[in-house]
Amino acid sequence: MSRLTLMARTRLAVSALSTLLWIGLGATLDGVAQQVEERFPGVSLGLSYETRALPTLAIQPFTSGFGDPSQATQVENIVARDLRYSDRFQVMDALPAALVREEVDYALWDQIGATWLVTGRVDGAGAAAVLVLELHDVVYREVASRGRFSLAEPGSPDFRMAAHVVSDSIVQWVFDEPGIAATRIVFSRRMEDGSQDLWVIDSDGENLRRLTSHRGGEFGVPISMTPKWSPDGTRVAYTSYKDEGMPRIYELNLATGQEKAVPTPRSGDYISPSYHPDGRFVYFAVNSGNSSGIYRYNIVDGCCFGSVTESRSEDISPSFAPDGQTLAFNSNRLGVGAPQIYIMSADGPGRPELVSPYVYSTPGYYTSPDWSPVGNRIAYHGRVQRRGAHQILVAELDGRNRVRQTSQITFAGVNEDPSWAPDGRHLVHVGVRDYGHGLFVTDLLTGNTRTLVSGIRPNPPAWSPPLSPSIR
Amino acid sequence: MMYRRLLIVSVVLGGLALAACGSEPPPEPPAPEPMATGPDMDSLRAYEDSVRRAQEEAARLAAERERAIADARAILEQRVHFDYDQSAIRSDAESVLRQKLAILRSSPQVRIRMEGHADERGSVEYNQALGNRRAQSVLDFFTQQGLTAGAFQTTSFGEERPLSTASNETAWAQNRRVEFVITSGGGSINPAQ
Numbered sequence: 001m002s003r004l005t006l007m008a009r010t011r012l013a014v015s016a017l018s019t020l021l022w023i024g025l026g027a028t029l030d031g032v033a034q035q036v037e038e039r040f041p042g043v044s045l046g047l048s049y050e051t052r053a054l055p056t057l058a059i060q061p062f063t064s065g066f067g068d069p070s071q072a073t074q075v076e077n078i079v080a081r082d083l084r085y086s087d088r089f090q091v092m093d094a095l096p097a098a099l100v101r102e103e104v105d106y107a108l109w110d111q112i113g114a115t116w117l118v119t120g121r122v123d124g125a126g127a128a129a130v131l132v133l134e135l136h137d138v139v140y141r142e143v144a145s146r147g148r149f150s151l152a153e154p155g156s157p158d159f160r161m162a163a164h165v166v167s168d169s170i171v172q173w174v175f176d177e178p179g180i181a182a183t184r185i186v187f188s189r190r191m192e193d194g195s196q197d198l199w200v201i202d203s204d205g206e207n208l209r210r211l212t213s214h215r216g217g218e219f220g221v222p223i224s225m226t227p228k229w230s231p232d233g234t235r236v237a238y239t240s241y242k243d244e245g246m247p248r249i250y251e252l253n254l255a256t257g258q259e260k261a262v263p264t265p266r267s268g269d270y271i272s273p274s275y276h277p278d279g280r281f282v283y284f285a286v287n288s289g290n291s292s293g294i295y296r297y298n299i300v301d302g303c304c305f306g307s308v309t310e311s312r313s314e315d316i317s318p319s320f321a322p323d324g325q326t327l328a329f330n331s332n333r334l335g336v337g338a339p340q341i342y343i344m345s346a347d348g349p350g351r352p353e354l355v356s357p358y359v360y361s362t363p364g365y366y367t368s369p370d371w372s373p374v375g376n377r378i379a380y381h382g383r384v385q386r387r388g389a390h391q392i393l394v395a396e397l398d399g400r401n402r403v404r405q406t407s408q409i410t411f412a413g414v415n416e417d418p419s420w421a422p423d424g425r426h427l428v429h430v431g432v433r434d435y436g437h438g439l440f441v442t443d444l445l446t447g448n449t450r451t452l453v454s455g456i457r458p459n460p461p462a463w464s465p466p467l468s469p470s471i472r
Numbered sequence: 473m474m475y476r477r478l479l480i481v482s483v484v485l486g487g488l489a490l491a492a493c494g495s496e497p498p499p500e501p502p503a504p505e506p507m508a509t510g511p512d513m514d515s516l517r518a519y520e521d522s523v524r525r526a527q528e529e530a531a532r533l534a535a536e537r538e539r540a541i542a543d544a545r546a547i548l549e550q551r552v553h554f555d556y557d558q559s560a561i562r563s564d565a566e567s568v569l570r571q572k573l574a575i576l577r578s579s580p581q582v583r584i585r586m587e588g589h590a591d592e593r594g595s596v597e598y599n600q601a602l603g604n605r606r607a608q609s610v611l612d613f614f615t616q617q618g619l620t621a622g623a624f625q626t627t628s629f630g631e632e633r634p635l636s637t638a639s640n641e642t643a644w645a646q647n648r649r650v651e652f653v654i655t656s657g658g659g660s661i662n663p664a665q
Contacts, residue, residue: 190632194632194633196632220633223629223632223633225596225632226596226597239600241629245585245627246625246627247600247627247628267625268604269600269604269626269627269628271597271600271601272597272600285597285601287600287601287604287605287628288604288626289604289605289608289611289612289626290608292601292604314598314601314602314604314605316597316598316600316601317595317597317598330595330597330598332598332601332602332605336557336558336559336602336605337556337557337558339598339601365557365594367594367595367597367598368595368596368597368598381595383594387556390593390594390595416595416596417595417596459596460595460596460597
């Protein structure tokens with residue numbers, strides 16, 4: 001695809017998304033409003049629930065002409081669930097094999113109610129397996145897109161990821177927007193003994209596994225937390241107490257297992273790392289009483305430690321806009337008990353602009369900003385009342401980064417620490433329900449929430465960029 | 473021979489008492505009596521009594537001093553607690569800090585790391601900042617009272633090391649705290665006078 005086409009397509013995708021958002025803006029959801037006892041000041045309920053019905057996508061049972069015949073069914077099942085989790089389709093799958101024809105019978109699929117049809121066949125390509133995939137437009141009775149996808153050995157670490165790449169291609173073909181299947185979520189997990197290591201899980205809730213195994217020492221059980229992905233998904237920056245008993249910033253290279261540490265020329269707690277979109281600079285907070293602030297360090301070249309904000313209060317949790325020009329952060333400059341979300345120019349100077357809905361007499365409590373990779377939205381969480389539950393909010397920004405609207409998007413239980421998926425519509429967040437703690441995924445456009453993993457104590461998650469199958 | 477032994481014992485005992493308590497004068501050694509010819513059982517007994525008394529006194533003083541040091545250490549390590557979302561020093565915390573202040577003034581070699589903690593409510597990263605701010609409030613109190621900042625280190629564990637893992641007001645109140653860890657000079661604690 002040429003650069004120009006890519007840009008045009010991206011713009012189209014973004015504008016399509018914002019059109020959808022506009023449809024939902026200002027809509028009063030009376031049913032939802034009644035469930036909420038206390039409201040955030042100036043915050044509307046729900047973001048942008050899609051009013052249209054989702055298109056129906058049918059999956060004709062995948063067939064096999066190579067290797068283990070169950071491989072085709074395994075891929076089909078992974079793809080079907082991914083497409084459900086995309087919240088973009090009504091998915092019809094696990095259909096009878098009798099529906100498989102030599103030629104696609106469009107009239108039949110139309111009768112069944114499908115708008116889109118996916119057909120797939122596993123073939124050999126030398127020693128390896130490939131999936132030959134076709135997306136059919138049942139209404140226009142034609143093949144809309146087709147592709148060949150390399151499959152990995154069933155049971156190998158790449159197998160599921162290769163199937164997720166297939167799912168994301170289908171989303172891309174139909175909507176011209178990125179999917180979220182070939183992604184992972186990294187987070188820290190609190191264990192019974194109080195230790196925390198980094199863990200990672202696939203976007204569909206499979207493949208939960210440990211990334212770090214730090215050992216305790218003179219500073220007690222090891223605590224590593226608040227991981228963030230590098231923009232290319234190959235590295236993870238995080239905070240850990242493991243070496244000094246004080247929080248320090250590290251970077252783990254996922255391919256090599258090598259670790260780097262951010263130097264500490266200033267004394268203080270080093271917390272809340274996050275990457276600049278250039279992938280070279282890590283931004284983080286150094287808390288040291290009267291000289292706290294956000295700092296940055298070029299972790300790729302190992303240089304250029306520098307100050308971004310300086311403050312007597314705590315400026316923490318930086319999160320960059322995708323263009324790298326502006327960052328959101330959290331600060332208690334209006335009061336220790338009243339942290340707020342701000343945005344500022346990455347190069348400074350200039351006064352940071354308030355994003356969260358501050359009201360003088362009831363300033364509220366707003367933390368953990370995450371800027372959407374698609375552009376004009378910042379997710380964060382806030383406390384509904386002084387001792388109330390925490391819920392997730394999304395601020396919509398206009399072209400000049402001013403807040404156009406802020407909406408509450410979670411209502412059940414307690415929800416904190418949101419992180420955007422690459423599609424800019426799904427958020428992963430920590431949730432507490434009456435049955436326990438877990439990670440949940442909420443879709444802004446449908447309002448759907450699903451459990452990613454429960455029965456564990458997760459700390460703030462970060463959603464990866466799209467990953468290629470070679471990244472484990 | 474006997475004189476010499478007596479002299480050595482009293483010097484040793486005196487030295488012990490001196491070491492145990494720097495400011496108090498050592499107990500007077502019992503005045504040696506002139507020896508008559510042959511063993512004088514009375515003076516021997518008197519001598520042995522005086523040795524025992526001196527030993528007992530030295531042990532008592534040493535124990536007292538140990539107790540005072542242990543008490544001082546306990547005061548130095550005593551936690552202070554904070555209100556919800558706040559880093560201001562409460563009045564109950566201030567009286568604890570004032571007791572610490574007196575000990576710290578007479579123990580200049582002691583180094584302390586103040587570790588701030590928060591309850592589980594609120595965000596993980598903001599609670600790291602809040603814990604640090606609480607430790608800073610304590611440091612500010614000490615420096616305003618004339619102690620040097622160099623004797624202290626501050627850090628925060630946020631909500632990650634709760635004393636109680638329950639989710640109720642009692643547990644939260646317990647968890648909002650600053651802990652005091654003696655990192656060096658623990659052998660040079662001088663109880664306040």
